[in-house]
Amino acid sequence: MDLQKRFDKLKKLGLCDRCLGRQFARLGYGLQNYERGAILKESKEIHKNIFSQENIPQDISPKDDCFLCRGFFNKLDKYEKMVIAALTNYEFNNLLIGTRFPQNIKDKEKEIWEVCGDQYIEPIKTEFNRLLGKRVLKRLDVTVEFNNPDITVLVDLTKDKVELQISSVFIYGQYNKYSRNLPQTEWRYKNQYSESIQEIVQAPFVEASKAKEGKFHGAGREDIDVRCFGKREFVLELVAPKKRSIALKKLQKQVNMIQDKVEIFNLDFTVKDKKKELKGKRANKIYRALAVLSKGIEEKDFKKLKQIVGTIKQDTPQRVSHKRAKLTRKREIYKIDYDKLTSKKIDLTIKAEAGAYIKELISGDEGRTRPSVSQILGCEAKCKRLDVLDIEK
Ligand SMILES: [Zn+2]
Known part of the structure; x- marks a missing residue:
């Protein structure tokens, strides 16, 4: 016009x-x-x-x-x-x-x-x-x-x-977990456990920032009874903070000083997208497992354990079937080493693809995981203790 x-x-x-x-x-x-x-x-x-x-x-x-x-x-x-x-x-x-x-x-x-x-x-x-x-x-x-x-x-x-x-403040970090009785986040096990990695880690940060609440986004999680020495990555989200300049180094020290179940490392401010990046990561891991066998095994038979290296098939384990879809997953086992403690006890070091169920890799989970330590040794095998030794970054 x-x-x-x-x-x-x-x-x-x-x-x-x-x-x-x-x-x-x-x-x-x-x-x-x-x-x-x-x-x-x-x-x-x-x-x-x-x-x-x-x-x-x-x-x-x-x-x-x-x-x-x-x-x-x-x-x-x-x-x-x-x-x-x-x-x-x-x-x-x-x-x-x-x-x-x-x-x-x-x-x-x-x-x-x-x-x-x-x-x-x-x-x-x-x-x-x-x-x-x-x-x-x-x-x-x-x-x-x-x-x-x-x-x-x-x-x-x-x-x-x-x-x-x-806007939330996002803090990147890594943690090790030294307890066999500690869930990762608070909401999941609220009634069964008095504390979690999340609560231990976030408390001083929520207080210092006067945030409404904290949210904990881990790059995967380990079972409650599994320790982690692999520095698992996480993002701590402080929701609706009143203060944004937070002394990360000082609070990191504080978390590590006042308790010995969790240790945190390498804190730094990050952006919201880091959360998604961590969730999407599929990191290979190295585990150490103590396996207990139902019968004594001879040295030459332990050597057969190397057969487990390669692709394994895992149906959704019975213990998580209520919260995971029923699927058959293929996972790579890259390496296995053993250290014989007695004829019925071995320490296993296993390098596996992200998402492999290690407890079931040992027990076989009544045939749902194939092959397994149990199947190869021809006896029952149980994972008595499990640690994550390393997480690929
Ligand atoms: Zn006017």
């Missing part, structure tokens, strides 16, 4: 200076929309060069309002104060500010664009965000961040309320 034609149509609507000027917001530099509007109100004609500082009339006020903006721009002071107050107890380095405008204002604005064209416009919401954002960022001396802000502020004009979305 021709610029003059647009102007003629818009003039008849009774918009305030700011709302009129906003319809031509992308013309002219260094002007406020209400200044653009004031220039137009003094003129019958419009051309692209009209929007300049020298054409701004004397004694204009930004305080005008109309049916479209309904005076919301005159309340910027109030919303600025509300946002600052809502953010008082939070630490952050950057922000994103958004506004929820009443639906009928958005509808009216759309109607105007349909009738009068939408070239050179700025949406009312964008102008409001821009002006409010500028004030708040200046007051707090922080920067705007569009992709991953520490805090997203939503000013809801329909409810006259400010809502905050606080």
Whole structure:
């Protein structure tokens, strides 16, 4: 639509200076929309060069309002104060500010664009965000961040309320577990166990950050009775933290000093995506297992254990069948070494592909795992103790 034609149509609507000027917001530099509007109100004609500082009339006020903006721009002071107050107890380095405008204002604005064209416009919401954002960022001396802000502020004009979305803080780390009586996360075994790796590790971090809660994302998990010396990777998520600058080294030391069931290493701040990366990792592992046999085995028969190297088939073990899909999995066993303790006890060192069930590799799980230590030695075999010695990174 021709610029003059647009102007003629818009003039008849009774918009305030700011709302009129906003319809031509992308013309002219260094002007406020209400200044653009004031220039137009003094003129019958419009051309692209009209929007300049020298054409701004004397004694204009930004305080005008109309049916479209309904005076919301005159309340910027109030919303600025509300946002600052809502953010008082939070630490952050950057922000994103958004506004929820009443639906009928958005509808009216759309109607105007349909009738009068939408070239050179700025949406009312964008102008409001821009002006409010500028004030708040200046007051707090922080920067705007569009992709991953520490805090997203939503000013809801329909409810006259400010809502905050606080981004989690993510901390990468690795752990060893020295207890045979400790689950990884709190929620899974809440009633059976008094504590978990998660609770031990997260407690000082939740406290220091004043987070609402912690979430523990491990790169896989070991059974409750399995120790881990392989430095398993994890991401600790601190949900809705009030403080974001956390002394990682100091808290790592604290966790390691006050108890001896879990030790944590190599903490560092990380990003949300690290969580997914760890979940998707399929790391090979080296295990040490103490196997107890139902009968004494001769040295030459132990040598047969090497036959287990290669591809094994594992039907879903009986002990986890209530929580895992019934499948036959193929897994690689890369290496097995043994150390005979007595004729009925051996220490096994096994290198296996991610997801192999080692307890069943030893017992055979009544034929569900093939081949198995039990099958090869021709007797019952039980995994009495299991440790993860190494996890490939
Ligand atoms: Zn207006």
